[in-house]
Amino acid sequence: MPTTITEPAADVVILGVGYMSGVIAAELSIASLNGGKNYKVVAITKGPYWDYVNDFSTTKYDEWGVGLGRKYDSPLPLQSATIRNTPYQFALPVRRYTMPIQYHALGHGVGGAAQHYGGTMGRQGPWGYTQYSSTIARYGASFLDTVNPHSDLEDWPLTYAQYEPYYVEWEKAHGLCGDYNGSATNQPSDTGYPWMSQNYPLPPSPLTPVGQSFQTAAQALGYHPFPHVSALASQPYINQYGVPVNPCVYDGYCGGPCDYACETGAKANAAYRTIPAAMKSGNFTLVVNSFIFRLDTDPISGLVTAARYYDPQGNVHVQPGTVFFNGMWGYNMIRVMLLSGIGAPYVWNSSPASVTGSVGRGLTNGYLPYRGTNVSGTLPNNGGNAYPAGNGSGGSVDIYDLMDDNFDHSVSALAGDPPFIGGAEIGAGGYPGGGPGNITFAGGVSSASMGGTFKTTQKDKYLPTKTTLSSTPLAHDLPTTDNYIDLDPHYTDIYGDPLSRLTYDWTPNTYNGATHLVKKVKDIFTQMGAQNVTIGSTVAPGAAHNDWWGHHLRGGCRIGANQSTSVWNKWNQCWSPVSKPVFNIFGAGEITNTSGDNVPSGTHVAGPQSYRAAEGIKQYLALLTPGLLT
Amino acid sequence: MADQTRREFLKLGLAAAASAVTASAIEIPLFNNQNSSMQTKLDNANSQLNNANSQLSSANTQISNLKARVNTVVGFVSLSVTEQSLLEKIVETIIPTDTDPGAKEAGAIYFIDRALAGDYGQSANMFMDGPHVLPRIPASTTNTLSVNPTLSWANLPGNSSAPITYTGGSIGTPGVGAGITSSPRVGSGINYQYPLNFREFWRVGLVALQAYANSAYGGNFETLSSANQLLLLQDLWGNKPTSFSNILPSDFAYELTFMTWAGFLMDPIYGGNQNMVGWTFTGFNGVNFGNFYGEGQDQKALMVATAPTRLKPASLAQYQQQASGGT
Ligand SMILES: Cc1cc2nc3c(=O)[nH]c(=O)nc-3n(C[C@H](O)[C@H](O)[C@H](O)COP(=O)(O)OP(=O)(O)OC[C@H]3O[C@@H](n4cnc5c(N)ncnc54)[C@H](O)[C@@H]3O)c2cc1C
Ligand code: SF4
Numbered sequence: 001m002p003t004t005i006t007e008p009a010a011d012v013v014i015l016g017v018g019y020m021s022g023v024i025a026a027e028l029s030i031a032s033l034n035g036g037k038n039y040k041v042v043a044i045t046k047g048p049y050w051d052y053v054n055d056f057s058t059t060k061y062d063e064w065g066v067g068l069g070r071k072y073d074s075p076l077p078l079q080s081a082t083i084r085n086t087p088y089q090f091a092l093p094v095r096r097y098t099m100p101i102q103y104h105a106l107g108h109g110v111g112g113a114a115q116h117y118g119g120t121m122g123r124q125g126p127w128g129y130t131q132y133s134s135t136i137a138r139y140g141a142s143f144l145d146t147v148n149p150h151s152d153l154e155d156w157p158l159t160y161a162q163y164e165p166y167y168v169e170w171e172k173a174h175g176l177c178g179d180y181n182g183s184a185t186n187q188p189s190d191t192g193y194p195w196m197s198q199n200y201p202l203p204p205s206p207l208t209p210v211g212q213s214f215q216t217a218a219q220a221l222g223y224h225p226f227p228h229v230s231a232l233a234s235q236p237y238i239n240q241y242g243v244p245v246n247p248c249v250y251d252g253y254c255g256g257p258c259d260y261a262c263e264t265g266a267k268a269n270a271a272y273r274t275i276p277a278a279m280k281s282g283n284f285t286l287v288v289n290s291f292i293f294r295l296d297t298d299p300i301s302g303l304v305t306a307a308r309y310y311d312p313q314g315n316v317h318v319q320p321g322t323v324f325f326n327g328m329w330g331y332n333m334i335r336v337m338l339l340s341g342i343g344a345p346y347v348w349n350s351s352p353a354s355v356t357g358s359v360g361r362g363l364t365n366g367y368l369p370y371r372g373t374n375v376s377g378t379l380p381n382n383g384g385n386a387y388p389a390g391n392g393s394g395g396s397v398d399i400y401d402l403m404d405d406n407f408d409h410s411v412s413a414l415a416g417d418p419p420f421i422g423g424a425e426i427g428a429g430g431y432p433g434g435g436p437g438n439i440t441f442a443g444g445v446s447s448a449s450m451g452g453t454f455k456t457t458q459k460d461k462y463l464p465t466k467t468t469l470s471s472t473p474l475a476h477d478l479p480t481t482d483n484y485i486d487l488d489p490h491y492t493d494i495y496g497d498p499l500s501r502l503t504y505d506w507t508p509n510t511y512n513g514a515t516h517l518v519k520k521v522k523d524i525f526t527q528m529g530a531q532n533v534t535i536g537s538t539v540a541p542g543a544a545h546n547d548w549w550g551h552h553l554r555g556g557c558r559i560g561a562n563q564s565t566s567v568w569n570k571w572n573q574c575w576s577p578v579s580k581p582v583f584n585i586f587g588a589g590e591i592t593n594t595s596g597d598n599v600p601s602g603t604h605v606a607g608p609q610s611y612r613a614a615e616g617i618k619q620y621l622a623l624l625t626p627g628l629l630t
Numbered sequence: 631m632a633d634q635t636r637r638e639f640l641k642l643g644l645a646a647a648a649s650a651v652t653a654s655a656i657e658i659p660l661f662n663n664q665n666s667s668m669q670t671k672l673d674n675a676n677s678q679l680n681n682a683n684s685q686l687s688s689a690n691t692q693i694s695n696l697k698a699r700v701n702t703v704v705g706f707v708s709l710s711v712t713e714q715s716l717l718e719k720i721v722e723t724i725i726p727t728d729t730d731p732g733a734k735e736a737g738a739i740y741f742i743d744r745a746l747a748g749d750y751g752q753s754a755n756m757f758m759d760g761p762h763v764l765p766r767i768p769a770s771t772t773n774t775l776s777v778n779p780t781l782s783w784a785n786l787p788g789n790s791s792a793p794i795t796y797t798g799g800s801i802g803t804p805g806v807g808a809g810i811t812s813s814p815r816v817g818s819g820i821n822y823q824y825p826l827n828f829r830e831f832w833r834v835g836l837v838a839l840q841a842y843a844n845s846a847y848g849g850n851f852e853t854l855s856s857a858n859q860l861l862l863l864q865d866l867w868g869n870k871p872t873s874f875s876n877i878l879p880s881d882f883a884y885e886l887t888f889m890t891w892a893g894f895l896m897d898p899i900y901g902g903n904q905n906m907v908g909w910t911f912t913g914f915n916g917v918n919f920g921n922f923y924g925e926g927q928d929q930k931a932l933m934v935a936t937a938p939t940r941l942k943p944a945s946l947a948q949y950q951q952q953a954s955g956g957t
Binding site for chain 1: 724730758777780782783794796820860863887892897900908909911916929933937938939940949954
């Protein structure tokens with residue numbers, strides 16, 4: 001008979017132990033970082049503690065089990081999500097992992113999704129934080145209405161300059177690799193990020209020949225190329241918490257559509273960067289294999305009093321605490337808040353003026369490979385060992401010249417292309433590593449994948465004597481009032497609680513941006529000496545297609561300056577509902593992203609928010625009278 | 631009731647394997663030079679590990695020997711005799727044997743057979759709960775869809791148990807109540823909405839395929855010319871059969887094509903890609919990172935090379951055997 005067990009109270013209760021939570025765990029449990037205070041920190045997560053030596057080192061190359069079976073990821077029978085394009089549709093549940101397989105491959109266990117991500121990183125620049133007001137100021141309010149009907153775009157509460165110190169801490173903790181000014185690689189080129197005050201802690205991985213070729217071509221065209229920023233350690237490293245890090249061994253089986261776990265811990269995530277420091281503090285308790293399903297609230301104050309979770313035997317545990325950090329991945333963060341009645345739930349209306357609430361509001365999607373137009377070409381005399389050598393995100397070169405507001409977006413400047421704001425990070429040269437799944441199955445299979453003719457195209461395919469270039473600009477996706485997350489009325493998780501329901505369709509801005517950017521990519525490919533450079537056909541609006549839902553969903557639980565449209569204030573502290581804020585819960589993660597964003601990662605925007613939240617929590621714990629931080 | 635039992639069963643298995651542990655029970659592998667008490671613990675753990683490792687390596691050798699055998703053993707654990715002969719011809723149509731080995735030499739059918747007997751066939755990592763509403767109601771359909779909410783949703787404050795009606799809503803213009811009622815325009819894991827696990831799906835699909843072979847091509851699939859065999863499979867992709875046991879023919883064609891290629895290319899440990907013929911054909915080195923057979927290559931150098939280097943592939947079983955100290 002399952003029973004209910006009440007655990008000893010903690011100062012800080014961390015919900016879900018992924019990337020963001022690791023930072024909170026380290027920052028709040030190490031007394032020397034808290035002016036000597038010993039806070040008792042308890043962190044609860046579903047899934048196990050992964051140890052790369054025992055769990056991954058000899059088994060991660062199992063492509064069938066890892067890539068398709070997703071044996072390290074969130075089991076779908078435990079919990080899935082439903083998806084639809086418009087609020088008028090019945091949402092269908094995601095029933096399986098497919099190829100390309102990472103759609104819903106969310107994290108499970110300590111380290112979360114970053115146990116098996118590509119490690120693409122970077123920073124969001126100044127424009128990203130003020131994109132609403134900057135756009136209005138430069139192009140006028142009606143321009144935004146044109147590019148983003150039903151727009152729900154807002155500025156962040158703070159500026160880039162105010163967030164920069166948190167970026168620095170985040171980058172140090174995780175040993176990010178890059179070179180923003182050429183100093184680490186002795187490159188003649190300069191400024192990928194003119195607004196960075198110091199370089200990344202580690203140099204980039206060696207550039208692949210394709211990366212080098214892209215660099216030369218981009219430079220010749222007047223762009224500012226820089227090595228791709230990655231979270232896969234290029235060298236041995238020790239972070240500010242004294243946690244040592246192994247370097248990458250470039251064995252492939254790393255990124256790409258299959259996204260593998262890492263056998264050396266070089267792939268930065270909480271389990272091998274921040275959690276070890278928390279463990280050493282003596283103030284930290286880690287509870288694994290436990291599924292959080294409710295937050296209890298005080299009927300009078302409305303504040304969170306405890307987290308409720310199921311242990312593997314089905315017993316219910318109640319974990320009381322003073323302050324809570326919501327570090328559950330993406331829609332789980334929202335789901336548990338909605339199930340527990342915390343904050344004002346977002347209520348959709350076809351008229352943007354009539355929508356209400358904030359929990360679930362402003363969903364965007366940062367990864368749209370098959371919608372945007374694709375450019376391809378072939379680089380002769382340049383082949384190599386694309387598989388499995390390489391790592392998930394190192395070795396390539398990027399430019400930022402075609403993103404943010406780094407070029408003129410006015411209608412006259414776009415040479416007849418439909419208008420948009422933002423743009424995309426453009427780059428080339430990364431070898432995702434990985435096995436057949438990353439090549440033969442990269443786009444799924446079709447009627448063309450059968451018979452002798454197709455078979456011939458696969459011969460020696462993994463030993464290319466020339467390189468096939470391909471780029472799909474992942475243009476800027478903006479929040480609208482029609483894209484959101486709520487609870488599904490029909491499907492439940494294994495414990496009987498409603499699943500998250502995702503209502504999402506592309507915004508014209510994303511589509512228009514890609515249409516324009518592919519032409520620029522074509523120019524770069526041509527400059528690289530590529531042959532047969534062609535722009536592929538776009539997927540028509542409304543056509544069925546593959547899309548990578550899930551792993552880069554952003555927004556939906558936003559940080560903001562407007563209390564009625566955001567969940568978290570500038571301290572990442574909950575200030576919803578306006579009438580009676582539940583102010584003892586804090587949050588960070590991709591899902592707290594306020595605005596659209598045009599770098600294919602997304603964690604780079606979320607990461608610094610975990611440091612901001614840690615500071616907020618410390619301030620909150622120091623308050624004599626608990627309340628909203630100002 | 632049956633559903634309830636399954637849920638109880640899954641709950642215990644899925645939430646986790648081990649019981650909740652606290653920090654002290656977990657060793658962090660990289661921490662040895664940081665903390666001396668950690669170090670002592672680690673040393674103890676290491677010596678235990680060494681003992682375990684030597685036991686493991688002898689066990690591993692046995693396992694590898696067994697696996698090596700499994701890979702060459704011909705025999706079926708799931709497919710019936712009728713299914714075997716039909717599927718054999720299907721996989722050979724998808725990846726024919728020419729001057730190079732095809733699905734036949736790779737033993738793709740054994741890969742599929744074992745997958746159907748295991749997690750794939752059981753749909754073990756799938757979300758299988760109802761309601762089962764089929765997607766792809768044609769865009770032209772204006773029928774509304776009315777579905778009862780689950781009790782747990784209806785019990786949340788502000789919700790009711792009244793049926794919920796969906797009117798569709800056409801693309802990009804919310805507010806227009808016509809169009810696709812239940813079909814997001816994404817293939818992202820939502821295509822498969824059948825109340826069947828994959829073993830059942832294949833059973834039904836193979837029967838339907840054989841029936842179509844007879845009605846449209848005048849004989850069992852096995853008896854058709856190879857040109858017609860390929861045409862028939864193309865028909866499935868194009869959803870030509872009008873009756874196909876209530877499954878969308880292209881959904882079945884997807885599984886057939888995908889699983890055949892998987893049987894050609896996945897690690898031999900799963901019964902296909904026998905003798906690594908699929909890897910040799912595609913030039914993939916499996917888990918040979920440049921020095922498995924003493925080639926003296928280095929991954930970092932291979933990564934930045936402009937010309938390809940052909941390496942003899944190594945399999946997972948070989949790799950694990952080497953890693954555990956075996957030969
Ligand atoms: C396939 C894939 C590829 C990616 N590639 C990149 C990339 O190249 N670059 C990049 O920057 N980002 C990438 N990302 C995104 C990156 O992994 C995430 O942004 C990051 O991990 C988010 O951190 P988090 O702390 O918010 O959540 P996570 O790290 O996912 O942690 C969430 C934790 O909460 C736990 N949890 C969730 N629900 C519950 C519950 N109900 N009860 C208990 N515990 C719960 C989970 O088990 C997990 O441990 C990728 C993500 C995926 C899925
Ligand atoms: S390539 Fe490097 S970062 Fe990627 S999984 Fe291997 S060791 Fe880890």
